[in-house]
Amino acid sequence: MNLQFIVDAIGTGALYSLMTLGLALVFSVMGLMNFAYGQLVMIGGFSIILLRSQPWWLLILGTILIVVFVSLLMERLAFRPVRNATAMTMLVTSFALAQFLQQLARVAFGANPKPLEQFSELSVQYEVAGLIISRQVILTLVTTTLVLIGLALLLRKTNIGIQLRASTEDVGMAALVGIKSNRVIAAAFVISGTIAAIVAILFFATRTNVSWSSGESIVLIAFVGAVIGGLGSMVGAALGGFLMGFVYTMLNALLPMELRVFADAFLYTLVIVVLLIRPGGLIAAKGVRV
Amino acid sequence: MKSSVSTWSRWAWLAGLLAVPIIIVTFLISLTNDVSLIQRCTTALILMVMVIGLHVFSGNSGVVSFGSVAFAMIAAFTSALITIPADKKPSLFPDMPDFLNWLLSFTVPVPVGILISVAFTAVIALLVGVPLVRLSGLAAGIGTLAFLVVVQVVVTKWKAVTRGESTMVGVPKETTLWWALGAVVLVIAIAALYQVTRRGRRLIATREDDKAAMSIGISIPIERLWGWVASCSIAAFGGALYGHYIATFSAQTFSIALTFFIIAMLVIGGLGSLTGAVVGVIVVQVLAEVLRTVETQGIGPIPQIDAPGLTEMVLALILLLVLIARPAGITGGREITSWVRRRKGNAPQVAS
Numbered sequence: 001m002n003l004q005f006i007v008d009a010i011g012t013g014a015l016y017s018l019m020t021l022g023l024a025l026v027f028s029v030m031g032l033m034n035f036a037y038g039q040l041v042m043i044g045g046f047s048i049i050l051l052r053s054q055p056w057w058l059l060i061l062g063t064i065l066i067v068v069f070v071s072l073l074m075e076r077l078a079f080r081p082v083r084n085a086t087a088m089t090m091l092v093t094s095f096a097l098a099q100f101l102q103q104l105a106r107v108a109f110g111a112n113p114k115p116l117e118q119f120s121e122l123s124v125q126y127e128v129a130g131l132i133i134s135r136q137v138i139l140t141l142v143t144t145t146l147v148l149i150g151l152a153l154l155l156r157k158t159n160i161g162i163q164l165r166a167s168t169e170d171v172g173m174a175a176l177v178g179i180k181s182n183r184v185i186a187a188a189f190v191i192s193g194t195i196a197a198i199v200a201i202l203f204f205a206t207r208t209n210v211s212w213s214s215g216e217s218i219v220l221i222a223f224v225g226a227v228i229g230g231l232g233s234m235v236g237a238a239l240g241g242f243l244m245g246f247v248y249t250m251l252n253a254l255l256p257m258e259l260r261v262f263a264d265a266f267l268y269t270l271v272i273v274v275l276l277i278r279p280g281g282l283i284a285a286k287g288v289r290v
Numbered sequence: 291m292k293s294s295v296s297t298w299s300r301w302a303w304l305a306g307l308l309a310v311p312i313i314i315v316t317f318l319i320s321l322t323n324d325v326s327l328i329q330r331c332t333t334a335l336i337l338m339v340m341v342i343g344l345h346v347f348s349g350n351s352g353v354v355s356f357g358s359v360a361f362a363m364i365a366a367f368t369s370a371l372i373t374i375p376a377d378k379k380p381s382l383f384p385d386m387p388d389f390l391n392w393l394l395s396f397t398v399p400v401p402v403g404i405l406i407s408v409a410f411t412a413v414i415a416l417l418v419g420v421p422l423v424r425l426s427g428l429a430a431g432i433g434t435l436a437f438l439v440v441v442q443v444v445v446t447k448w449k450a451v452t453r454g455e456s457t458m459v460g461v462p463k464e465t466t467l468w469w470a471l472g473a474v475v476l477v478i479a480i481a482a483l484y485q486v487t488r489r490g491r492r493l494i495a496t497r498e499d500d501k502a503a504m505s506i507g508i509s510i511p512i513e514r515l516w517g518w519v520a521s522c523s524i525a526a527f528g529g530a531l532y533g534h535y536i537a538t539f540s541a542q543t544f545s546i547a548l549t550f551f552i553i554a555m556l557v558i559g560g561l562g563s564l565t566g567a568v569v570g571v572i573v574v575q576v577l578a579e580v581l582r583t584v585e586t587q588g589i590g591p592i593p594q595i596d597a598p599g600l601t602e603m604v605l606a607l608i609l610l611l612v613l614i615a616r617p618a619g620i621t622g623g624r625e626i627t628s629w630v631r632r633r634k635g636n637a638p639q640v641a642s
Contacts, residue, residue, distance in 0.1 A: 033428065078614065084617075085617030086618075087427070088557060092550075092613060096609040099603075099606035099609075100606035100610060106598065107599045223432070224432055227428055265439075268436040268437075269436070272422075276421050281429075
């Protein structure tokens with residue numbers, strides 16, 4: 001039996017779980033589903049084009065810096081004023097922001113996708129026990145693992161991480177014991193931005209172009225992944241995102257040909273089923289209102 | 291007896307204060323004979339039907355729904371399938387599956403088609419609603435969003451019935467400005483009636499305080515289901531009208547972007563009030579129209595600016611600023627009747 005598709009499914013799942021984490025982190029701290037998150041990945045894509053001729057470390061560093069800067073700007077200018085509004089208002093604010101950034105990119109970079117010179121060093125493939133594994137998949141897996149470990153350490157061992165977790169549990173209480181909400185939320189946006197930049201690098205490494213509309217599908221996956229994984233739970237978010245990527249790739253490989261075009265429909269039907277059985281997500285965090 | 295009189299008068303005031311200005315403005319616009327202005331006005335009125343539809347559920351229940359466009363889409367395609375002239379159908383749908391072959395043999399007039407498609411969509415809304423109304427908060431949002439994606443994928447890929455990416459063509463183009471106006475007035479009357487009478491008051495009670503509502507015997511799933519089916523039917527009505535207005539459409543017409551546009555209009559107007567739904571549509575549509583004019587010909591001192599995406603960008607920016615300045619929306623979730631009454635001094639306790 002050909003197990004190739006499992007390798008691909010794990011690769012996609014790992015990338016999706018990263019995407020989901022970046023979105024879920026901000027949600028858990030301030031209850032905001034940031035629809036503009038996908039646009040951060042899109043901006044990361046354009047940064048890569050801008051920095052394509054630079055050495056690889058400068059490309060990575062530069063992309064992260066640009067995306068984190070935009071992420072912080074978003075928080076300061078758009079989300080801080082509506083922080084105390086209803087979840088619906090925050091959601092619509094983030095949507096308006098996403099629209100703005102998307103159209104800004106369209107005006108700035110043109111309606112046609114910008115070509116991206118491929119990273120030929122990443123498409124090198126290895127054969128292990130009959131399975132073909134590309135460097136890009138290995139890089140994705142290693143990076144995801146490192147980011148997960150890094151995030152776990154950050155949240156558990158550092159001061160800001162512990163403050164972040166406290167705010168996740170109860171923002172009001174955390175503020176009462178002297179945790180500065182502004183700092184914690186800014187920190188969440190920095191981490192979220194960093195993850196978005198890493199996702200951009202891994203995602204666009206295999207693409208041949210970047211378009212102003214690149215961010216849309218990404219945020220949809222992250223959004224859904226975060227909710228079915230379990231809101232407010234980082235492990236849940238990683239799991240939810242992973243399952244979205246894994247199941248989607250599996251459906252594409254295993255469904256009979258004539259049903260394959262409906263893979264998305266099957267995936268999202270499964271999402272509805274999961275929600276009906278577990279409305280709080282697979283791993284529901286305690287005390288999170290859903 | 292007294293309370294029922296005041297219910298009717300509240301209904302008449304709310305529906306009247308919202309509908310009369312719209313009727314007058316539409317009448318004035320029709321007098322201009324400006325084809326493109328009349329087109330924009332028709333589109334705005336149809337969108338208003340959909341936004342009011344969303345308000346009936348989301349505004350009254352406080353539960354987010356991303357699904358209304360899915361029902362608009364189902365109704366638009368259903369109505370198209372039964373109103374396209376029978377002699378055109380075989381060439382448009384050569385691969386129609388056997389169990390739907392009966393669809394090819396007949397044609398109904400457009401008003402009948404719209405009625406049937408709304409009824410059909412209402413049944414689907416009921417079936418989908420039974421499980422979905424148990425969800426609240428973001429789970430409800432994602433559940434309905436997932437439903438929208440499912441409908442979109444099916445409509446895009448089930449080429450034999452929906453023509454997929456090659457778009458629905460040959461749909462009778464019969465929606466006029468007056469049809470759209472009639473639809474808006476009707477829908478305002480229905481939505482106002484719903485929220486001043488017992489059924490709607492119960493749903494609003496679950497929004498304000500779910501536990502208190504349950505304690506006086508209100509069943510949240512049942513009230514939400516009523517609101518949901520009413521809301522989806524109104525959205526379907528809007529969708530069917532839209533289909534007969536643009537005459538050529540595909541699943542891409544009923545996109546997630548349109549969904550958010552509709553939600554944005556509702557939230558900008560003020561979530562929770564019918565007035566908000568109406569005001570949101572008017573404000574956003576007028577803004578969009580002004581920006582479009584700038585992009586195509588310039589206004590006064592502002593020269594014409596030619597950059598695709600600029601209109602949408604500035605519109606998004608303005609929406610963002612409105613939300614930041616007034617997170618509760620332009621109306622703050624209050625009805626137009628509350629201002630009128632306050633000005634007349636009938637409710638001193640509110641004024642103080």
